[in-house]
Structure formats: structure tokens, C-alpha cells
Amino acid sequence: MDSTQLHLPEPALRRLPWYLSYAKLALERGETTVSSTQIAKDIGVEASMVAKDLSYINVTGKTRVGYSTFTLIEVIETFLGFTETHKAFLFGVGRLGGALLQDNGLRQFGLEIIAAFDVKFELAGTNINHIPIHYIDRMNELRQQTGVDIGILTVPINQAQEVADMMIQADFKAIWNFTPIRIRVPNNIVVQNTSIYAHLAVMFNRLRMNP
Numbered sequence: 001m002d003s004t005q006l007h008l009p010e011p012a013l014r015r016l017p018w019y020l021s022y023a024k025l026a027l028e029r030g031e032t033t034v035s036s037t038q039i040a041k042d043i044g045v046e047a048s049m050v051a052k053d054l055s056y057i058n059v060t061g062k063t064r065v066g067y068s069t070f071t072l073i074e075v076i077e078t079f080l081g082f083t084e085t086h087k088a089f090l091f092g093v094g095r096l097g098g099a100l101l102q103d104n105g106l107r108q109f110g111l112e113i114i115a116a117f118d119v120k121f122e123l124a125g126t127n128i129n130h131i132p133i134h135y136i137d138r139m140n141e142l143r144q145q146t147g148v149d150i151g152i153l154t155v156p157i158n159q160a161q162e163v164a165d166m167m168i169q170a171d172f173k174a175i176w177n178f179t180p181i182r183i184r185v186p187n188n189i190v191v192q193n194t195s196i197y198a199h200l201a202v203m204f205n206r207l208r209m210n211p
């Protein structure tokens, strides 16, 4: 990775998966090249923005031809880390945790959940989508065996910090936090908060502006 890649602004980073999805669809349609104008039109952003975003990751198109679809997919996937598989543990196999275990799409984005943990005895020894579920007290042992250092947090709100602390103790490097709690972690741990509800407020607001 060169120095320009390190400075990719976060909004551009968030747009890259859209470009990737577009390029994958284009490839399915048999299109071996795509232009920034086509991508921009499809996604609803300016073509100059697409070109600029892609220049950050050193993808340059040919005038009047565009980008090679293969190259575009390869470079974006590599840049986003989707070609590597990051293994993760999931904590809390309830409605949301269970749905995430069922989601095969995560693998395409480079995340493989290899085990899940819960405090319900009846779940231990079962599996969802071939992913084994263990009683929570087996976490440390399995963490040592597998070296997994990403945890997905889908426990109830009142358990969020406690389970996060357990991950911190076990030397996890990243927590994908689905709980609405702002968990407290040391600076060296990456936390990504994700909420489908956060986007609802944005949608309602845009609806108000756009009656």
C-alpha cells in the first residue's frame, strides 16, 4: 500500500463498496470495461467524484474506454480487504446474532464467523448455518486455539460492556458493535458501531425535506 492510499478520505472509502457492486454486476452482464460516467449515473454521484475516489487507490481509466472491469473489482476488493478472510467470533445468538450467522453475504465481504457464544445452555452444542455455538465459558480456550481477534457483539444492552471487557481481556483487536451502547475500550482496540436504526432518522429527515 503506498502513501496515497493511506489518505483515502472516509466518505470515499464508504463509496468504494458501491463501485465494487456496480463492477460485479457489469461483469455479470459481460461488460469488460466500465466508465466513471456509467458508475456515477447508476449510483447517483458526480462522475468526477468517482474518478477522484478511484485515483486514490491508483485506478486510472483510459479515455473513452473506461476502467477494466476485472481490474476494478480486483483492486477495490484487495484495497478493502475483501480478498482476505477475517475470522470472527459472535457473542449473543439471539434474533440479530442468529440472523448474522445465517448471512452468507458476510463472507463475500471478507468476514467469516467461525464460532458463536451465548449464555443459554440449550444453545451450546448446536449450530446455525454450520457455525458451532458454544457456552460462553469456552471462549478463551477457542480464542487461543484459533487466534481469532475480531468479535461481533450482539448481546442485550445490559451485557454489552461486560462482554466487551471479556473480549478486551482476551486480547481481541476489533469489536463490531451492534448494541446501541457506546462501549468503552482502550485506544488500541478498533470499535465499529453499526445500527440500522441510525439510518432511519436520516431517511425520516430526508422525507421531511422532500415531501
Ligand SMILES: NC(=O)c1ccc[n+]([C@@H]2O[C@H](COP(=O)([O-])OP(=O)(O)OC[C@H]3O[C@@H](n4cnc5c(N)ncnc54)[C@H](O)[C@@H]3O)[C@@H](O)[C@H]2O)c1
Pocket (backbone or CB within 6 Å): 091, 092, 093, 094, 095, 096, 097, 117, 118, 119, 120, 136, 153, 154, 155, 156, 157, 159, 162, 163, 177, 178, 179, 180, 194, 195, 196, 197
Ligand atoms: N445495530 C442494529 O441495527 C441492531 C438491530 C437489532 C438489535 N440490535 C441490538 O442487538 C442486541 C441483540 O438484540 P436481539 O434482538 O438479537 O436480542 P436477543 O435477546 O434476541 O438476543 C441476545 C442474545 O444474547 C445472549 N446473551 C445474553 N448475555 C450474554 C452474554 N453475557 N454473553 C453471550 N451471550 C449473551 C442471550 O442469551 C440471547 O441469546 C441488542 O443490544 C439490540 O439492542 C441492534
